[in-house]
Amino acid sequence: MKSEHSNLTTSEKELGKEGYNRRKFLSALGMSTAGVALLTSSSCQKSGWYKQDQNKDGATLDFKDDFGVLNYAYALEQLEAAFYIQVAANPASGFTAAQKAYFTDVQYHEIAHREFFKKALGAKAIGSLEVDFSTIDFSDAASVLGAAKAFEDLGVAAYNGAGVMLTTDAYLVIAGQIVSVEARHAAWVRDQISNGSFADLNSLTALGANNAGGLDAALTPDKVLPLAAKYIKTKINVINL
Structure with a gap:
């Protein structure tokens, strides 16, 4: 399997540069400059909220405050971006033209999310995670769609579950x-797998969905990270959760 970096498109390389224009990724994410300025300013004034040994101990997420939650989101967005970059670079042979176009577009959504957190957290951000997609057959459309469904469902549940941990309105x-x-994304992928299933919450009860109440899934980090660990080689330690 090719590494994440070997699959970077020209646009992705540009987005990943340290000099990536802040206005461009804010525009891609659709967020106000004022709101992000508040986030960046606040995060840069904090220190010591996470510990990391890049060479040995992986990354440690410290959930004692909002910054731990932001870094948690950054870790998940790294995972999703790496997946979609690889899918877009080498589309499965069974993909339709519309599916190829979808995965090309969505890779940029996830890159924008990833780069937002990276730039906002600055020096406080955890390092780049090493991914493991060995269980995904990128040449098979069904395998890719199934993995995309798993990533999107888990991502939605992760954000919903972590929202209650945020104390700053701008972050929420x-x-x-x-x-x-x-x-x-989750709705579109579900419809590709089974037409009309985009709004089916019954299959998400294991992730915390409440179909009767019309509520999507919500999982706390202690439930999400073990599920995501299947695709992450880097050791992630959690404290103060």
């Missing part, structure tokens, strides 16, 4: 803007 608004996009 941003999380809401992102999770709504992830839910659109």
Whole structure:
């Protein structure tokens, strides 16, 4: 399997540069400059909220405050971006033209999410995670769609479950803007697998969905991270959860 970096498109390489234009990724994410300025300013004034040993101990997420939640979201967005970059670079042979176009578009949504958190957190962000997609057959459309469904359903549940941990209104608004996009992705992928299943919450009860109440799934980080660990080689430690 090719590494994440070997699958980067020209646009992705540009987005990943340290000099990536802040206005471009804010525009891609659809967020106000004022709201993000508040997030960036606040995060840069904090220190010591996470610990990391890049060479040995992986990354440690410290959930004692909002910044731990933001880094948690950053970790999940890294995972999704890496997946969609690989799918878009090497589309499954069974994909329709519409499906190829979808995965090309969605990779940029996830790159925008990833880069938003990276830039907002600055020096406080955890490092790049090493992914493991060995269980996904990227040449098979059904395998890719199934993995996309798993990532999107888990992503929605993760944002919903972590929202209650946020104490800053600006962060909660941003999380809401992102999770709504992830839910659109989840609905589209579900419809590709089984037409008309986009609104089916019954199959999400294991992730915390309440079909009778019309509520989507919600999982706390201690439930999400073990499920995501299947696709992440980097060791992630959690404290103060």
